[in-house]
Amino acid sequence: MRTAEGGLRERHKQRRRERILAATRELLREEPESAISTELIAERAEVSPATVYNLIGPREKIWEALAHGFMDELEDRLAAPGTGDPREVVRSTVQLFVTDPVASRRMVRGWEASGLVLDRSPHTQLHRTMADARTRGLLRADVDTDALAAVVSASCVGALHQWVAGLIDDDRFLTRSLFALDVALAAAAADPYRDQLLAPLRTRDAT
Known part of the structure; x- marks a missing residue:
């Protein structure tokens, strides 16, 4: 009882x-x-x-709680079928922020530790999908996929703060985040998949 x-x-x-x-x-x-x-x-x-x-x-904890709420929602999205691709992880993360721009911008501005906002679910999911890509032979066997995911996450945080500051729009936020991912994947590509993973970089404007 x-x-x-x-x-x-x-x-x-x-x-x-x-x-x-x-x-x-x-x-x-x-x-x-x-x-x-x-x-x-x-x-x-x-x-x-x-x-x-x-x-x-207190106020700082309210921003932190909002951030954790964002990450809870993201984990629900990434648990759906078809989200086992690193590009989908990045795309879903960006879409989460731009869907509720006012709240997400204020949360990032107000939270002193906002650089950690992507440190939970997106980084974990990126590491998992990149490790899977290495297992499937898309990435070289000697690649440290955790470090690779950390570099992509850091780039996405940078794009997030540019978007929050109004320096880039929603589309550019997504483009820059995906560009960082594609650069990392191309750099780590196994020889049989090098052309496939380089293809997005040959057709993209990331400015």
Whole structure:
């Protein structure tokens, strides 16, 4: 009985936490340049400010929680069939941000550790898909796919911050992210697949 009660309590906490994050995203969309206070979030989520603080934390933790929410959503997308390709990992990641541009831009601007925003799911998925490509013979057997995925992730973070700053648009965000991936894949290509992996670079404008 105690275990069942504890599980119910945790589910209630999780639902309130989800309401708080949903309320935060709504407020960000409505007032993109306004400061979002704990009191406003609490009012929109229909909880007390103390609940916001207890379940999420101070402002820095709110941005962090939003980032983790983004990554949870991305993991759901990447769990779908047909997402075992590194290009699909990059494409799905970019689409996640540009689908909710106001909230994602504010989250990246507000979170001091925003450079880590792609460090969880995208990097893990990239490493997995690149390791699989090496196993299938597309990449050379001596390639360190974890290091390769880390380089691509760093490039994508750079493109993300350019997009957040308004220096590039949605299409260029995707193009630059895919270009970084294609450069890495071409550099690591096994001889039989070199022309195939070089092909995207011969036809792309990545400026």
